[in-house]
Amino acid sequence: MTTSYFSDLVVEFLHQQGIDKVAFNPGASFRGVHDSLVHEDNADIAPDIVMTCHEEIAVAVAHGYHKASGRHMGVFVHANVGLLHASMAIFNAWCDRVPLFVIGGNGPVDAGKRRPWIDWIHTSQNIESVVKDYVKWCDQPIGQKATVESFYRAFKLMNTPTHAPVFIALDFDVQEQPLEDGVRLLPASATEATRLPGLNRTDLDDLAQRLLNARLPVLVVDFSGRDPDTVEPLVALADLLGAAVVDRGNRLNFPNTHHLNVSHTGAELLAEADLVVALEVQDLVGALGSFLPLTDQGTPANGADVITLGFNELLTSKWAADYQQFVPVTRSVAADTADSLAALRSVVGNPAGPFAAPAFTERREQRVKALSALHTEARADWGRQADEAKSRTRIHVSAAVDEIYRAVRDEEWILANTGSLTIDGWVKKLWPLERPGSYLGLNGGGGLGYGLGASVGAALAHQGDGTLCIDLQADGDFLYTPSALWTVAAYEVPLLVIVMNNRLYLNSTQHAERIAGHRDRDADRAHIATSFYDQPVDFVTLAESFGVHTLPRVEDIGAVMPTVREAVSHIKEHGKPVLVEILME
Known part of the structure; x- marks a missing residue:
């Protein structure tokens, strides 16, 4: 009978959570898990290995994999030296708000179990301190039960808005130990992400009224396209409102061929905006300044109201200033983007509601005509520039x-x-x-x-x-x-x-x-x-x-x-x- 080791349980956890691939540059500090990944008795459950020649590449591979599919690829990094190599790519994922499940070898923390030289220089106290300021959560558990709990907590937290990488240090000795009695996985559902609700009734009514009264509302989007299912509802809402759309483009948030998309035009028309609704926008000053003159506080000089919707403020680094300049906005709402778009679309699209009244529809049609002309002219000009080049x-x-x-x-x-x-x-x-x-x-x-x-x-x-x-x-x-x-x-x-x-x-x-x-x-x-x-x-x-x-x-x-x-x-x-x-x- 084959002895089951704790590293075999790690592989079982990856399988339970739907991870079908892991990326790494091989390192001795996770040799126990490496053995379990290639062990023939685990062949039916072990994720495929994607070997890379550098930890920065391994993290980037998982980064791109998640952006393309919404699925997770596990990442293993070797001890402290591997984590140092990986740190740049982890920072990229942090700023890009991509959830990555990064496991780093370490130890053995118990000094009595270290081999001469190499185990000493590749063991770190608080190894997570290398990346702790740009991961959502990190831990250095000691013992099998504590490690299992850390895995579940990390997986749940990275998928709960705001998304970001997590890091777990996996002790060299613990992963190589025979599986202890009573150590087992929790239910797969234990990692289910905590959900944010959509707009509450007060915020929904307030935003709808502002959109109804605005002469030129502008929807600014940045990261909402992380969920591809938000694109179609956003298009429908923009059409119903006749609102200008400025896409900051950290994802595909809104089709750039749509007649209301006036991104990159820098047009004088947008300087007349009196309401800006920013959906998951990271750099608000940069976004507003792309089409509006700003005060030194980063607010629109023309007095336009600014409403932010998203959850950027739920996660900030104490080390990196990726949270950008502070802007005293009119109203800031933390809410789920997809549910909020659905609620707004329901209100704005109500055939018996105020958005169906002639006073609004006439104003909308005038906006659409002007914005469509701006969009068409800009795209034609860009095409001419490319042809001339x-x-x-x-x-x-x-x-x-x-x-x-x-x-x-x-x-x-x-x-x-x-x-x-x-x-x-x-x-x-x-x-x-x-x-x-x-x-x-x-x-x-x-x-x-x-x-x-x-x-x-x-x-x-x-x-x-x-x-x-x-x-x-x-x-x-x-x-x-x-x-x-x-x-x-x-x-x-x-x-x-x-x-x-x-x-x-x-x-x-x-x-x-x-x-x-x-x-x-x-x-x-x-x-x-x-x-x-x-x-x-x-x-x-x-x-x-x-x-x-x-x-x-x-x-x-x-x-x-x-x-x-x-x-x-x-x-x-x-x-x-x-x-x-x-x-x-």
């Missing part, structure tokens, strides 16, 4: 983004990553982002090294369903975690990686140019130590060294579309990854 000698980002879309538009595609703010901005102007879940957003924390790993995770979530997962990969971000190519090749992940290579850390170059300009110095030297001009990276050869199929580097705009189409055909035929490199200005 195609005549340049070197490939401009807008031209590349447009040609890539033309190559994939007939596919069922998902943008797993858009690389940088520059690439992302043109994607939102030129690609039709309409299907819920088809755009997954950026890294959240501004930390490089996210893109390739997260795209691997997203593609793993869609492996086998025919979806074309696309990583528009910035070259600087790529160079932080190039060994993610090993994982994408080893597991034959059908991912299209398009390296947008300008041979620059563009943001740093722009800052260097800006400071040189302020100081009346030579801006032509801004590329020094911000560029790869003198020692360029050959991404095609790099990918080939990992076993990833590549195509010749693209250096002419006319070659973008046929090259991307050839890459797509290869993925569809072989189900394996392809890398395309585009040399850009």
Whole structure:
């Protein structure tokens, strides 16, 4: 009879909670769990292993997997050194409000059970202190029963709004112990998330009255699309109200082709807004300032009312200021977004209610006409800019983004990553982002090294369903975690990686140019130590060294579309990854 160890119960817990994959770079501090994951007697319940070459990649893979599917991938990180490597990616997930279940090896905490040297330098008191300020909850339990309880508490808390990563330190000795009598799992339902209610009657009536009276209401959205089911109700509500929509774009919250979507227009029309309703908006000052003049307190200078709805304020770090500038808003409501949208839609859509009266419908029709004209004019102008850029000698980002879309538009595609703010901005102007879940957003924390790993995770979530997962990969971000190519090749992940290579850390170059300009110095030297001009990276050869199929580097705009189409055909035929490199200005 096979002896059952506590690490076997850990695998059983993962199975119970529906975790079908775990990502890690192997480490001795969780060797007990590793053995249980590969033990043949556990084959029917053990999650599949996704091995990576770096802990930052492992966390990013789980990050992208959850954003693409809503499902969890467990992450194991080795002792303190592995957690330090993983910390940047955990911070990204924190800022991106993505729940990740991260388990770190540690110990043995009992010093009498440590091997010489290595167990001493890889054991930490309060190991969770490395990440405690940017996880929702963390624990370092000692003993089997305490560890089981910590698992359930962590899983429940990470899925309760506001979502965020959690971290549990798993003692080296505890995981390798035989399972103690009486130690067993709790019911699977014990991790069910606590739900926030929708708008209460007072808040609902107040908001409805404000929307009824507003001359130009603006709906600002940011993270609501984390739940794809909120997109359709939000569209319906905007249509009923004739409200302008500004999408800050951390997810696909609202179709960018919809005639009421006036994001990125910076139009004078929106300066007349007298009511702003912000749904799950993280950077409120940045959102308001994108279309309204603001006071030094961050409030609209024209006196417009600002109502916030969401749960950002239910989770704040004492270390990172990702909570952004404090704004004294008119009203702040913590409520479930989906239920609140449903309640508002019911009130606004009541055929016998005040929103059906002629005084409101006439005002709505006038707004819709003006907003639709603004939307149409802006999208046409962006298209013209991209077309004009195609005549340049070197490939401009807008031209590349447009040609890539033309190559994939007939596919069922998902943008797993858009690389940088520059690439992302043109994607939102030129690609039709309409299907819920088809755009997954950026890294959240501004930390490089996210893109390739997260795209691997997203593609793993869609492996086998025919979806074309696309990583528009910035070259600087790529160079932080190039060994993610090993994982994408080893597991034959059908991912299209398009390296947008300008041979620059563009943001740093722009800052260097800006400071040189302020100081009346030579801006032509801004590329020094911000560029790869003198020692360029050959991404095609790099990918080939990992076993990833590549195509010749693209250096002419006319070659973008046929090259991307050839890459797509290869993925569809072989189900394996392809890398395309585009040399850009």
